[in-house]
Amino acid sequence: MPRQVDHVARRAEIIAAAWTCMGETGIEGLTLRAVAASAQCGLGRITHYFNDKEELIVATLSAFVDETFATLDAQEPKTIDELVEGLAEFHLPTSETTFRLGLVWLHFWARAAYDEGLAEINRLWYAGLRGGLARMIGGLQELGQVPATVDASDAADQIAIVLDGIGIQAALDRRLWAPSRQTAVLGTYIAQILHVESEQRQPRLRMVRDE
Template sequence: MPKLADHDARRAQIADAVLRIAGSTGLHSVTMRSVAAEAGVSVRLVQYYFETKEQLLQFTLTRLAQHMAERLRVRVAAAGEAPTPRDVVNAVLTEALPTDAESRTFHLLYTAYAVLAVTDAKLAAQPFVDAPNAMEDLLVAQLRAAQQAGDMTAQLDARVETVGLLAMSAGLGTSVLLGQRTKRDALAVLHYHLNRIMPTS
């Protein structure tokens, strides 16, 4: 068991080095050599745990997504013991915005990875596709629950509204990264559309 724990710690150490590099100079700067230098280990050790750069990036993205999922759980929990569908949707959309260092790194890495995956089949791993689909299904379920509770108009298409909200959230995140608008302005836009779908009393 101790050896397994050491291996996990090493993988985490290496993945965290990837995040620091990607967050400061971009995903294109991530190489086995640059990661080894940032992590303070040998290139051979990085290659021992990750035979290819693709494996390294996939592991790092998965690790970061797990961190963001935990942040989301904390945000939802902060809404109270019985969060409403609106609370959950608001938490998801808010967490998706680059409002601090970790969420900024997630947005940068995820967006850059997605662009690379378009032209590199090795990077287009199934988990990368499954995660957004799972998030979409989660929000669809929340919107339908809101409809059943009478908090959202039954005539609205929950799936279409969800797709629109997620696409808008992603676009707003990019606009924040580019400095086109502030985090506060992006949140205001999200809340405007959320209020349109699920008006507050």
């Protein structure tokens, strides 16, 4: 009896290997042979599921967007601190995994500026990010953690911009942007954007800068 093959799992394994390779070499340095080596399979398996490198890149980035949306959907912060900590953990280069994802995203942006297919993935990513942020802010408003006068959609736009700014700086200079500083700066800006008390965060930010 022929052995049953889980094609979904195999595609997922290849995509995971592609992420690993892109984190090491960037998008431009990606090769199908390197992906095959990382996935511990033959090159033929890669080309069976993906016609070429470009198709694999699009599939890998699309999978990242889907995974991010799932992460956002699962987040239901009850306080501002929980919002900050969740965003710092999953959306800033505060760990080795998210650092490598950040490097891949920098390469992605460079290509998306000239590639309409990748530009569309970028638009979907930001629409999902802003939507998830607005939902979480709305939930915090219902809990009385954020003033009802705050426009959740506008605040989500601003927080997305802050995440990008911190993420780029931290990806390019890990020495200056330790995880603790990333989280502290993010918390300070979110407190300002959401019009909540930020005095408790300000001393923490100064302390991290003085280290």
